[in-house]
Amino acid sequence: MKRILDNLHVDVLAAVLMVAMIATGYILRFPLPPGSNKALSLWGLTRHQWGAVHFWISLGLLVLVVVHVCLHWQWIVVTVKRRLGRTTSPSKSSYISGLLTASVLLAVLALFGWAAQTSVKPITESIAGVCPPEYAADQTGPIASAETAPASNQQVAFWSDVYPIFEKSCLHCHGPSKQVGGFRVDRKEDFFAGTTPWVVPGSSKDSPLIVILSGERKDMARADVHRLANEQLTLVRAWIDAGAKWPDRPAN
Numbered sequence: 001m002k003r004i005l006d007n008l009h010v011d012v013l014a015a016v017l018m019v020a021m022i023a024t025g026y027i028l029r030f031p032l033p034p035g036s037n038k039a040l041s042l043w044g045l046t047r048h049q050w051g052a053v054h055f056w057i058s059l060g061l062l063v064l065v066v067v068h069v070c071l072h073w074q075w076i077v078v079t080v081k082r083r084l085g086r087t088t089s090p091s092k093s094s095y096i097s098g099l100l101t102a103s104v105l106l107a108v109l110a111l112f113g114w115a116a117q118t119s120v121k122p123i124t125e126s127i128a129g130v131c132p133p134e135y136a137a138d139q140t141g142p143i144a145s146a147e148t149a150p151a152s153n154q155q156v157a158f159w160s161d162v163y164p165i166f167e168k169s170c171l172h173c174h175g176p177s178k179q180v181g182g183f184r185v186d187r188k189e190d191f192f193a194g195t196t197p198w199v200v201p202g203s204s205k206d207s208p209l210i211v212i213l214s215g216e217r218k219d220m221a222r223a224d225v226h227r228l229a230n231e232q233l234t235l236v237r238a239w240i241d242a243g244a245k246w247p248d249r250p251a252n
């Protein structure tokens with residue numbers, strides 16, 4: 001019988017695919033471990049894409065193994081029969097045994113596929129614990145954190161959030177060494193005293209300080225140095241809206 005596929009070719013190809021399967025399996029286990037899908041890539045492919053490559057290589061290898069078994073079927077049948085003590089010629093019965101074996105295997109696989117398809121469940125609290133958090137993160141994306149929450153919802157602490165802004169951006173002109181306009185940022189009463197105080201606790205929109213720090217007031221010298229970055233301005237605003245509390249400075 002002239003064979004279309006040579007055993008040697010099949011086996012060489014199977015060996016190549018097996019090495020490729022091991023290599024891509026290694027990629028999925030070590031350089032791109034579970035949970036790294038959103039963060040890492042290797043040679044232009046993500047973990048997800050490498051998973052697909054690994055799958056198709058493995059499937060190709062499986063097909064070659066089946067071809068290999070088919071090419072050797074006659075030998076397999078003779079060997080099994082000899083072990084069972086029967087030595088009749090296998091010429092006709094080999095087709096029947098081949099069909100029988102293949103249909104049993106297919107039936108088992110179909111049963112398994114059906115069982116797997118119908119048993120898929122969403123992860124519940126009780127079994128979520130066995131799944132490392134990075135697996136969950138793979139599906140749900142980054143979990144919202146305090147850093148991504150809108151600034152208006154933030155708890156603003158004067159000495160840790162607001163004063164450092166004054167200290168860094170204002171103190172050298174409005175501090176102990178220089179008091180431009182007689183105003184000092186390190187003196188509480190300079191913010192709240194006078195007939196029109198710079199800060200109206202509870203209302204950032206009525207506070208003249210915000211007009212200066214947002215860069216809206218143009219009729220003053222050095223208006224440019226008073227304009228704060230948006231996130232700094234948001235913090236100062238939130239501090240004023242929350243009552244502009246200025247507690248005693250904590251001892252460091």
Ligand code: HEC
Nearest residue numbers: 166169170173174180181183185198219220221222225226
């Ligand atoms: C480079 C120096 C400089 C820096 C830095 C600076 N200022 Fe000023 N500031 C001035 C000058 C100059 C004036 C006077 C403007 C005028 O009178 O026309 C002024 C005026 C003011 C006034 C009004 C004072 C008044 O009596 O009219 C306030 C309030 C003020 N600054 C707050 C701040 C705050 C808050 C910061 C930090 C975000 C700051 N300044 C940073 C130079 C500075």
